Amino acid sequence: MSDVRIRPMTVDDAPRAERVTAIGFHELDTRMFRRSWPDPQLRPPERGANWINRARHLIGTDPGGSWVAERDDEVLGIVVSFVREKMWLLASYAVVPQAQGLGLGKALLAPALEHGRGCLRAMLNASSDPRALRRYHAAGFRLYPQMFLRGTPDRSQIPVVDRVREGTENDIDLMDSVDRQTRGAAHGVDHRLLIQQFRLVVSESRSAQGYAYLDDGVALLAATDRRTASRLMWEAIASSEDVLIGHITPENGWAVDVGLAARLDLHQEGYQALRHMRPPKPYLPHGALM
Missing domain, CATH: 3.40.630.30 (Gcn5-related N-acetyltransferase (GNAT))
Structure with a gap:
């Protein structure tokens, strides 16, 4: 050493x-x-x-x-x-x-x-490595188990998805606002990188807003209510042949409901590690940018 x-x-x-x-x-x-x-x-x-x-x-x-x-x-x-x-x-x-x-x-x-x-707060997605988990726990993080959904959806179960549109960089202010309401901090400049790497979809009404980055499932999803989050997740499933949707905490049971309705398989793996905050909802974080 x-x-x-x-x-x-x-x-x-x-x-x-x-x-x-x-x-x-x-x-x-x-x-x-x-x-x-x-x-x-x-x-x-x-x-x-x-x-x-x-x-x-x-x-x-x-x-x-x-x-x-x-x-x-x-x-x-x-x-x-x-x-x-x-x-x-x-x-x-x-x-x-x-x-x-x-x-x-x-x-x-x-x-x-x-x-x-x-x-004021801290967040990371942790693997199931026992050594790393001990280190995060010693640093003051609380560990929340995560689930993921995987499989080929039953397309007969997918509803008609409405009120979802393609997103652009013009939506960054809207997305930052949703970020602050869900996880307590905006992604800011990270949205410009995410827009380059993923398909962006947005849903908004007078009372609710949300967005999702799609990549054979969900790369990141945030919304101000469960109905909007579910609508965005259905769009992700409808757009994919083989679906992977990860980083689902028990607080985001709406995602489990949608995934199982689409006949995806549910598994448990890894943890969301948080300090001075509760698991965000309705929210499915990006693996690295959270």
């Missing part, structure tokens, strides 16, 4: 950092996956490129939250965190398998947490 240096991450580190997370998460998935599930696959190049773009975006908009552990010019671990409107968020956190057990995880998380010390 004495020959390992913890230093701020730069945009030039992003490709190496992506490989650290791809290898680290693949090892975790291989160690934790259930026998009835398909064997885990290493992150494909397209998703790797999205990870790099996202990391560079976060370093560019909030450079103090991202760090690497380096030894002899080799990156052994990384953490990517950021602050949005007094909310601290953890986007990614991994150590390569051969360097685990050396204390690098704790050493990396410390400056990231310090970066968010003045924040």
